[in-house]
Amino acid sequence: MAKPILVVGGGPAGLAAAHSLASVGRDCILVEKEDRLGGAPILSGYHKLVPSGEHAKDAIGGMVDRVVGNDRITVHTSSKVSTFDGEPGNFTAEIDGVGSVEVESAILCTGFTHFDSLNKPEWGFGTYPDVVSTTQVEQMMSSGAGIKCPSDGRTPKRVAILLCVGSRDRQIGREWCSKICCTVSANMAMEIREELPDCHVYIYYMDIRTFGLYETKYYWKSQEEFKVKYIKARIAEVTSDGERLIVKGEDTLVKRPITIPFDMVVHAIGMDPNVDNARIAKTFGVQLEQHGYIGEGNTYGALNQTSRPGVLVAGSATGPETIDDSIAQGTAAAMTALQQHSSAA
Numbered sequence: 001m002a003k004p005i006l007v008v009g010g011g012p013a014g015l016a017a018a019h020s021l022a023s024v025g026r027d028c029i030l031v032e033k034e035d036r037l038g039g040a041p042i043l044s045g046y047h048k049l050v051p052s053g054e055h056a057k058d059a060i061g062g063m064v065d066r067v068v069g070n071d072r073i074t075v076h077t078s079s080k081v082s083t084f085d086g087e088p089g090n091f092t093a094e095i096d097g098v099g100s101v102e103v104e105s106a107i108l109c110t111g112f113t114h115f116d117s118l119n120k121p122e123w124g125f126g127t128y129p130d131v132v133s134t135t136q137v138e139q140m141m142s143s144g145a146g147i148k149c150p151s152d153g154r155t156p157k158r159v160a161i162l163l164c165v166g167s168r169d170r171q172i173g174r175e176w177c178s179k180i181c182c183t184v185s186a187n188m189a190m191e192i193r194e195e196l197p198d199c200h201v202y203i204y205y206m207d208i209r210t211f212g213l214y215e216t217k218y219y220w221k222s223q224e225e226f227k228v229k230y231i232k233a234r235i236a237e238v239t240s241d242g243e244r245l246i247v248k249g250e251d252t253l254v255k256r257p258i259t260i261p262f263d264m265v266v267h268a269i270g271m272d273p274n275v276d277n278a279r280i281a282k283t284f285g286v287q288l289e290q291h292g293y294i295g296e297g298n299t300y301g302a303l304n305q306t307s308r309p310g311v312l313v314a315g316s317a318t319g320p321e322t323i324d325d326s327i328a329q330g331t332a333a334a335m336t337a338l339q340q341h342s343s344a345a
């Protein structure tokens with residue numbers, strides 16, 4: 001009988017991989033370090049997802065239910081893999097609190113870590129309570145609490161969203177573009193305008209990367225239908241005049257200094273490599289790429305390979321990814337794992 005396939009990480013990529021394997025009759029073991037499945041969209045309480053507009057708890061919650069209810073998938077939450085030895089087709093994994101299991105291959109779907117804005121102190125996070133991150137605004141909306149200034153609970157009349165916080169910033173060692181935050185921010189700006197029609201929303205940007213079809217659905221729509229204002233700027237600092245937050249910088253189109261007051265400032269935080277990656281790489285014997293994400297092999301030969309045969313990788317563990325692409329990669333990794341088995345058989 002074929003050995004099960006190990007899937008590590010129960011976010012969108014891992015849920016897709018596990019479900020794909022089970023749907024063709026393969027057993028798999030899904031190991032998740034947190035006490036719940038769902039990955040960032042569930043654990044961080046995202047509100048409505050782009051581009052579907054569905055609530056995260058319904059869309060990703062549906063993926064979780066499909067996995068939890070499947071007899072072919074054994075789920076271990078609050079667990080990690082501590083050792084992983086052997087050869088393709090014949091690995092032994094030690095799962096904390098469970099013991100050792102024999103598996104045919106492994107798919108790493110261990111995702112990313114949200115950028116911690118405390119690493120960008122000059123933009124006010126951690127100093128002023130009304131400087132918040134996109135995840136905090138997602139939680140305000142998904143919990144039904146509504147958008148309120150954390151300092152005193154008032155409804156903001158002016159909100160600034162600062163893009164590229166913790167991305168495209170060489171000074172703090174984060175050179176990459178996090179890919180989805182322009183789109184998420186344009187969508188968030190529209191949601192704020194919908195909930196608070198009297199609130200003015202400004203987006204400060206270096207470049208706008210609402211890639212592909214998102215340009216129409218988010219960038220233009222947010223300006224034309226929702227009157228969101230875009231300012232191309234280099235931000236110097238976020239301070240306070242005692243009453244309101246002050247965003248200071250340079251408008252890089254007209255090359256003039258700009259100082260604008262706001263009630264709330266939102267950091268559109270990026271996607272860092274999983275803080276656990278050094279340990280994951282050591283445990284599974286795989287290499288990381290130069291930024292600290294899990295390295296991928298030759299995409300054209302076979303998708304989702306790492307540097308170690310029999311260990312595959314999918315989703316934002318490989319670098320910033322959207323949910324749709326993470327799901328696609330999880331499904332593709334399952335197919336690669338099956339192909340390897342059938343060619344070995």
Ligand SMILES: Cc1cc2nc3c(=O)[nH]c(=O)nc-3n(C[C@H](O)[C@H](O)[C@H](O)COP(=O)(O)OP(=O)(O)OC[C@H]3O[C@@H](n4cnc5c(N)ncnc54)[C@H](O)[C@@H]3O)c2cc1C
Pocket residue numbers: 008009010011012013014031032033034037038039040041043046048049050051079080081109110111112113114134135138180184269270271274276280314315316317321322323324326
């Ligand atoms: C503010 C914000 C909003 C976003 N909104 C959207 C959106 O609307 N639409 C969109 O397409 N994308 C969005 N994204 C991107 C989205 O979060 C990712 O595309 C998605 O979460 C990637 O899924 P994943 O399964 O690869 O990783 P994750 O969601 O990070 O899941 C990884 C899982 O692995 C687990 N894990 C980690 N390490 C280990 C370990 N050592 N052992 C076991 N388990 C482990 C984690 O606990 C987690 O459950 C957003 C990103 C941000 C920052």
Ligand code: SF4
Pocket residue numbers: 163164165167168176177178179180181182183207208209268270
């Ligand atoms: S997607 Fe937009 S906000 Fe995010 S890092 Fe890229 S350019 Fe910056």
